[in-house]
Amino acid sequence: MERKLTIATCSLAGCFGCHMSLLDIDERLAALAERVAFDRSPLTDVKCISAGVDLGLIEGGVCNEENVETLLEFRRRCRILVAVGACALTGGVPALRNRFSAADCLAEAYGGGATLAAPLLPDDPELPRLLDKVYPIHELVAVDYVLPGCPPPADAFWELLTALLDGREPRLDYPLRRFD
Ligand code: SF4
Incomplete structure (x- = not known):
């Protein structure tokens, strides 16, 4: 019987x-x-x-310390690591905050104003600290494949998975990676 490919996401x-x-x-x-x-x-x-996972699919960029730990653990434990979607590839929409400091972003969200009667900056040690900016995952770990798109089309996932299962290189032809 064929061994099943293990996938973590x-x-x-x-x-x-x-x-x-x-x-x-x-x-x-x-x-x-x-x-x-x-x-x-x-x-x-x-x-x-688990240790020794065949394939890790990472959605999203890296915005806080917990993201860093998770990403490094996936890289250690997955034989093949895939950046899935625009946020993992470039930071995507969350990276719009990169024009501002993390302190300014926190002040804008929690510093009072229309939704808060008084400033309430999150300082619980249980909460992961924000990084200075949002990073694409390839800036922290080696990436084996990318699936572009926001989101990548379902057929791109299908091509990636069936190619790896069949032991061939995935073919992401133009219709599977266009954004218009
Ligand atoms: Fe990012 Fe788009 Fe994927 Fe949402 S669907 S995680 S915005 S790439």
Whole structure:
């Protein structure tokens, strides 16, 4: 019997739209389930990644210290790491804050104003600290493949997964990576 490909996924500074697009392969999920097994993922609600996972799919850029830890752990534990979507590739929409300092962003959100009667800056040690800016994942770890798009189309996920399962290089032809 064919060994199942193990897959772990996570969302760093992302919106989960890339995960939704993966689910958009629809009825092909049934065929995929015969050949893959999900490890840590919001799709399984498994919180810890196992050692020796075949494929890690990373959605979102890196915006805080917890994101850094998660990304480094995925890189250590996954044989193949994939940057999924514009946020993982470039920082995406969350990186719009890079024009400002983290302190200014916190002051804008929690420093009072229309929604807060008084400033209430988050300082609980349980909360991950914001980084100075939002980073694309390739600035912190080596990446093996990228799936561009916001989100990448479902067929791009299908091509990546079936190619890796069949032992060939994925082919992301133009319709699978255009944005117009
Ligand atoms: Fe969401 Fe788009 Fe970023 Fe994916 S690339 S996490 S869909 S904003």
